[in-house]
């Protein structure tokens with residue numbers, strides 16, 4: 001299975017040997033490792049990545065789905081170049097943070113006030129704390145398969161089997177106030193919260209890392225009602241879905257408005273970012289001019305509202321704002337989901353292709369995939385094999401992870417995805 005890849009990536013193999021000596025597992029993020037070793041990127045442009053051996057890959061991973069305009073889009077790069085000339089980091093207040101806050105408020109239904117962080121993990125951490133500060137309650141509900149970054153209180157119930165801790169070093173103290181609920185199953189959620197006093201329910205409108213599984217609209221609406229009924233804050237983690245499913249993210253796509261929303265990825269226009277935003281009365285808990293210790297909720301960070309990230313984010317959102325590019329990508333996403341399913345089925349292979357908008361993922365199973373349990377019942381080995389076969393033929397998916405579209409993907413890129421999928425399907429369908 002690895003031979004075609006190894007024969008094309010000898011310089012990457014050497015680099016990986018070097019990397020292993022100084023970087024645990026040879027990588028800077030565990031998920032970036034894949035067998036037999038990752039390739040090493042030297043440059044990227046538009047829809048393509050180029051590795052140290054001179055191989056070209058059509059990139060459907062897109063920097064963890066962040067690069068919705070592709071790699072180094074000219075409009076963003078030009079703005080960033082100008083910004084770098086006048087300052088890379090101020091550590092003081094500046095107009096760009098206001099402009100990006102205004103832009104987010106214009107696009108996102110729930111965003112009355114916003115604070116910027118440097119990653120999605122941080123934003124989720126501060127959002128959870130804010131919810132606790134506002135409600136005066138401790139418990140947080142998250143969902144099986146939900147990924148919100150590495151913050152202790154949310155780093156639970158991510159992978160099946162859900163009862164095994166996701167990491168060593170998580171204390172019982174950090175986890176005892178976290179409740180893990182079943183996704184797309186309102187009765188299951190009700191059961192979990194029946195005897196609890198809950199501060200917030202945190203949900204990705206579409207499970208990303210958990211299998212690219214959209215929430216059912218009714219489920220989200222009923223979750224909203226449940227929160228209202230019990231005085232629970234509803235937090236949408238839109239780190240993946242934000243500015244992608246629709247200009248206003250999953251909440252606009254589903255017409256369900258959360259109390260707090262968490263962003264990352266696309267918001268930074270290719271630079272590090274995170275943000276949390278929401279209802280004014282909730283966000284005001286961060287206002288040290290109104291609340292003092294112990295009633296205010298802290299947030300901060302040396303690089304918060306970094307001017308380069310703000311500039312890149314603004315240039316990106318301005319291009320996405322009218323929904324034209326997003327609609328176009330969503331239509332292509334629909335076509336991809338249909339066509340991949342058709343190709344495998346024509347070759348006698350059971351597959352479910354999940355996703356929404358410009359995000360998609362294949363699961364080799366006959367069973368409908370409505371939660372992460374079903375993802376782990378599917379043939380994961382075949383998924384790795386499929387992705388490795390694509391990689392060896394110049395189409396990059398991070399093995400087992402979802403694929404994403406950018407405005408830089410061409411019709412030829414999509415056709416190549418189909419033809420390489422067909423090549424693999426024919427081989428394994430025999």
Ligand SMILES: Cc1ncc(COP(=O)(O)O)c(C=O)c1O
Nearest residue numbers: 119120121147148149239240264
């Ligand atoms: C839905 C979701 N939330 C939060 C995060 C964490 O963001 P970051 O990796 O920027 O810390 C991710 C990262 O993939 C994510 O997909």
